[in-house]
Amino acid sequence: MSIGIEHFLTVGALLFCLGLAIALSKRNAIGVLMGVELMLNAVNLTLITFSRFSVSERPITGQTFAVFIITVAAAEAAVALALAVSVYRNRETVDVDQFNLLRS
Amino acid sequence: MDGFGVTFAFWILAAVTLVAGSGVMVSRNLLHAVLFLILAFVGVAGFFVLLSAEFIAMAQVIIYVGAIAVLVLFAVLLTPRASRDNSETVWALPGMLLAVCLAAIFLFVVHDTQWKTMTDAPLLTTQDLGRSLLGTWVLPFEIASVLLTAALVGAIMLTRSAEEEAEDALA
Numbered sequence: 001m002s003i004g005i006e007h008f009l010t011v012g013a014l015l016f017c018l019g020l021a022i023a024l025s026k027r028n029a030i031g032v033l034m035g036v037e038l039m040l041n042a043v044n045l046t047l048i049t050f051s052r053f054s055v056s057e058r059p060i061t062g063q064t065f066a067v068f069i070i071t072v073a074a075a076e077a078a079v080a081l082a083l084a085v086s087v088y089r090n091r092e093t094v095d096v097d098q099f100n101l102l103r104s
Numbered sequence: 105m106d107g108f109g110v111t112f113a114f115w116i117l118a119a120v121t122l123v124a125g126s127g128v129m130v131s132r133n134l135l136h137a138v139l140f141l142i143l144a145f146v147g148v149a150g151f152f153v154l155l156s157a158e159f160i161a162m163a164q165v166i167i168y169v170g171a172i173a174v175l176v177l178f179a180v181l182l183t184p185r186a187s188r189d190n191s192e193t194v195w196a197l198p199g200m201l202l203a204v205c206l207a208a209i210f211l212f213v214v215h216d217t218q219w220k221t222m223t224d225a226p227l228l229t230t231q232d233l234g235r236s237l238l239g240t241w242v243l244p245f246e247i248a249s250v251l252l253t254a255a256l257v258g259a260i261m262l263t264r265s266a267e268e269e270a271e272d273a274l275a
Contacts, residue, residue, distance in 0.1 A: 002106040003114045005219050008151065011118050013210035015148075017203040018125040024199025025129075025192040030179050034128055034141050037172060041148045044160070051228070052155040053221045060228050060236045066160050067237060070167050071248045075255030077172045081179040082259035088183040089265065095186070097193045 008049040016042035029084045029094040033077065040073045113154055121147030134180055134190045142173045159230040 019042060022035030044066045051062025084094045091098065124147060127140030145168040152161035237245055 003111055005221050006214055007114060007118075008155065009214045010211060011121065011151070013214060014122055014207060015125055015144075017207035017210065018122070018129065020206065021200045021203035022129050024202065025196035027191045027193045028134060028187055030176060030183070031128075031134065031137060031190055033179075034137060034176065037141065037168070037176075038125055038128065038144060041145065041164075041168070044164075045148055045151055048152055048155050048157045048160060051157070052225055053219070055220050055222050058236070058240075059226060060232045061240075063157050063160055063228065063233050064236045064241050066157070067163065067233070068241075068244060068248055070160075070163055071252060074167055074172060075252050077175055078259040079255050079262070081175055082262035084179050085182050086262045088186055093186050094183050 005049060005053040008053075009046060012042045012046040012049065015039075015045065018042075027095050027097060029087070029096050029099075030081070032096060033080050033084070036080075037073060037077065040069060044069050110154065113150070117147050117150040117154065121151070132190055134188050135177075137190050138173065138176050138180060141176070142169055145169050145173065156225075156228065159233050 016039050019035045019038030019040075022038060023032050024035070026032050026035060047062045047066045047069070051059050051066075056062075087099065088094050121144050124140045124143035128137045128144065131137045131140055145164065149161045149164040149169070152158070152164055
């Protein structure tokens with residue numbers, strides 16, 4: 001059985017939904033961030049799949065976009081983890097259901 | 105993509121990646137979850153190699169496994185009195201239901217679409233990627249570098265403690 005575009009897209013979709021479930025359900029803010037990173041990775045996998053398989057004049061654009069997503073993911077991880085450490089310093093917890101300072 | 109090697113590698117990588125992703129979900133220790141996350145990143149890097157995107161695979165290993173995973177581990181270790189049980193909030197069930205529905209939609213779309221695929225893919229080298237990155241997409245490339253600088257300065261600002269800021273004000 002030959003491996004085609006559907007196989008890679010299926011893995012990407014499943015990984016994305018797994019990351020979504022983690023990001024929506026975890027209590028620890030660092031756990032939520034891990035789900036977001038998985039989602040970004042799944043998107044990268046899908047982009048590279050289309051870059052490899054789809055008919056295009058410039059298929060390298062898919063890989064270029066993946067480079068930018070990796071960059072943005074690194075920046076996002078740095079800021080999000082700095083926020084988690086900062087919140088921990090003030091509240092002694094990083095549980096997302098304890099972040100209620102902005103509740104009126 | 106025929107051939108025994110490709111098929112074998114695909115199924116092994118798919119199993120490793122999805123099992124490791126599920127491990128992030130189900131493991132009851134936050135540190136174990138981070139280790140499963142690293143395994144999932146390595147699995148995705150393997151997929152990139154399989155799709156002949158070797159530069160992205162290297163970047164994935166260096167940036168995700170080498171930098172982001174270490175950053176996550178640091179954040180876990182810097183919050184010692186926070187919860188470690190990797191538990192779920194009350195939104196766990198709705199979140200999982202939403203994810204399952206989305207997965208069903210995605211799988212339906214993936215398998216019912218007639219994808220226009222190439223029979224023989226062109227060989228994309230790292231040289232092509234470099235030309236694309238510093239040729240067509242040079243402006244987004246520069247903006248990305250500004251974004252990285254801003255994010256790192258922001259991260260340092262956010263994690264400074266009040267005492268450090270007071271010392272800097274005196275100096």
